[in-house]
Amino acid sequence: MKLKKPIASLVSVVLLSIGMATLVTSPASAHTNAVSATCSALSVDLQLYAASREGSPAEGYTEYQWTRTVVDNAAWTEYVRYTYTPKKHGKADPADASSTPLTDPSHWNADNKTYDNSAVDTYIHSGNGEGSWFWWIATTHEAKTHLETKWSKNEPAGDGWVKTGDSRFHETSPAVEAKTNHVAVTIDGTKVENTDFSTTFTKNYPFSDKYTSHTYSVVVTAWDDPMGTHGWTFTKSGSSIACTPPVVQVTAVFPEPVAPTCTTDGALPSLPTDQTGITFSWDENNSLKMVANADKGYVLTGATFNIYEKPGTATGDCYVPLEPVTVAPQTCQVGDGGVADFSGGSITLPTIAGVTYTVKTSGGEPVTITDGKATGLAPGDYTVTALPAEGKILTAGETGWKVGEDGSATITVTVGASADCSVVQPDSKVTSTEWADGTWACDATTVKQTREVTTTPYIWVDGAWVLDTAKAATVTEKQTRDLLASERTVCTEVLAAPPNTVVTIVPPTCTADGSATLANGVGYTWDKTSFGPGLWTATATVADGYAFDNGSTYQVTFLVSPKLTGGACSVSQVLAAPPNSGTFSQVLAAAPNASTAAVLAATGATPLPLAIVAMVLIGAGVVLQPRVRRAIFTRH
Incomplete structure (x- = not known):
């Protein structure tokens, strides 16, 4: 019976220990994180992190510095009378202008009399001219002040307080720091993610080239585990394993050599650079052999090399076949007011290497050629001359060209004239009403008739002649006709x-x-x-x-x-x-x-x-x- 209490205590200790262990280890189960890399992408999956908490600023109040000037002693004026006594009794001589209490103090004595509002800094005589001379001196004493300073939320009591602009904050409640989790992701030395998150963060980062290995680093900071004690704050770095490139079959196409011309030698072709998955090179042991090599992930099918013949030399005389000349006739467009607007014809010359041209009118005047074309030509015949470069021999064929003894060739072409496309203004449109009879007497044999005749001219609008109704004019015409026998009446x-x-x-x-x-x-x-x-x-x-x-x-x-x-x-x-x-x-x-x-x-x-x-x-x-x-x- 005595063992029951120790056993119960032991059970309590065990249960408490288990509870403590549970409290320590349970947070670890509340956070999960997974960082993994494949050959094509990096994946970051963070779950069940502690939710972010908003912070709050410190609470308190602001005091402002106030100052004012306090007067200790106000400004005041001190008056002192000085007396000048003559050396001998009787009428005193006028005081020397230079003899004042300031310039000759030995003859003046302060008598400490009360100021009686007499003039200051001037001679005052008393005793009917036989007494002493007096001189009042006024001395101004400045006020004595000191600067008083106070800190207060509001203006202190009393007058004269001025806010200096300085302030200070009295904290009554400290600020609460915001709590949030953070993740930073770096791939190949470049930071691609740097953001806060609350409870969950999941994202994939595709690699730029999945057939190449890439370095990465993921840094996660949990606000409730800043030191990483529980593993919620961690850094994981590594390198991805490159994907195995697929095998792609490609066939090399070897370029043709440059054939010799009448003036230039032949040449070997340049190495192609535009065929995907193939790299071309010249064989080090055979300068006429071009070799094709498959790039990584590609397999060559067909020929892997081509041996060219030695390039030939220039053939000599170059025969150049002439091509036809294109001639466009003069054109006509209707201008304002229906007037014909003629545009000149043109001669377009063929573009042949080593051949230049001149164009002249039937009168021998040269015609300007711009970019292989003569434009603005009046109707008529023109002579086109083809001039070969050195080493070129012109051939006419069936083109109408005539080759001369000097090697040049000529052809005469005609620029056709355009028909007149002007639109003549139509005659004014005249419309009239039917003749209307007037009234006639019972014994009349004729009757007067009237009708309205309207004349409307034409105006040029938007490329066409249209009736100008605004300028239409109407007149009344009159005539007389005989009455029919059936129209006559007996009075x-x-x-x-x-x-x-x-x-x-x-x-x-x-x-x-x-x-x-x-x-x-x-x-x-x-x-x-x-x-x-x-x-x-x-x-x-x-x-x-x-x-x-x-x-x-x-x-x-x-x-x-x-x-x-x-x-x-x-x-x-x-x-x-x-x-x-x-x-x-x-x-x-x-x-x-x-x-x-x-x-x-x-x-x-x-x-x-x-x-x-x-x-x-x-x-x-x-x-x-x-x-x-x-x-x-x-x-x-």
Whole structure:
């Protein structure tokens, strides 16, 4: 029973030891890192690192330096009176100008009197001219100060404090340093990574050439293991193993030698440098043998060398075949306003080594040649001459060239002329409306016509002639034409309605009753057939070709006044009425002894009762003028 306690204690110690070991070793399991290199890349994989912690600045407050000037003693003025006493009693001689307490102090004595506001630095006499002389001297004493300095967040109490600009920080809480992990990667001496990370960092770094070995170094710093005690902070360096190059089959292509010409010797070719995986060289033992060697990772197939023949020498005379000359004709482009803009033709000369050219007009004038081309040529014939270099022999073949005895060759070419491409301004466009008839009277035989004629000129716009509507002008033309028979009309005379159809009323005389002439174009039907004075009623109806203002039939009442009687009338006779006014004008006359037949016989009228009246409303002696209007019907 006594062993239970020691055993329990032992168990506790063991368990505590295991716990301590767990506490020590567990952080190591919390961090994993892997740095590995293949032939093609370096890999860095860092996991489960302690998370970064943000830092914080120190806390506290800032004090500022303040200063002010403190006055210990204010500035003040001291006044001292000096007395000058003559040597003998009585009136003193005027003091010597040079004798003052400063220049001759032996004759002046300070008497320590209180200042009485007398003048300073001047002679003052008292005693009615027989006393002493006085002299006041004022001495100014400067103020005494000292500079007071304080440190404070705010301006200290009191006046005159000035901030100097100096400050100091009082830390109440220290700054907390930020905590983070860091990784730096260097490959072949060049740092390719230098960055902080929190819990994880994973990245691959491909090597520039996987077929070559590369050195590398990875430096990792864990903020919670700065000394690397737990292995979380570490440096790993090494070299990669180069990848095995693949085998690529290549075939060497040996260049051709340079063949001799008529003026130059032949030559061996240059060593090729543009064939991948192959390096060419000349055999040290045979200067005519070119050897091909495969580069690393490549295998040659086919020939590995080529033996050239010894280069030949120049052949001598060089025959140069001439080539055709290219001729372009003159061209024409439409310029502003449709004007033709001609561009000269051209002659393009062939490019042949050892051959130069001249060009002349048909008149022998030389033509400038620039970069093998003569341009801006006017239409016409031109002579082109080919001049061979020394050792060259020109041959014409079928090109049209003619080789002369001096070895040069000539050819005549023609620069064609361009057709005129100018665009002539069109005539102004003229448009017109149809002739429009005016109005005409019912008895007219002609009618006036009008029409609008518009003239629009052309203007040059964007390479073409277009109508210039802004300058269009319009005029009105007139003419007269004959009316067709079907267009002519018969006039209709419009009469005023009765009673104004009576043309003239004649008052009665001593020998006859009154009379009146009736209007043409009106027929009358009377209410009685016997003739004589009295009230007459007639129905007036218009004839063909006539019309009343309103309606076609009216009833008219007339009063027939008898002839005059009395002493003034000594002779009784009947006078005939005025002549008839046509078929529709009748004279109605009546006399005491005249019969109807006699009246009709005298007038030639039909036996219609024509009233010779005085209108009831206007009385005898009134003359009414008929209102006759002619209606004009127009055709449109």
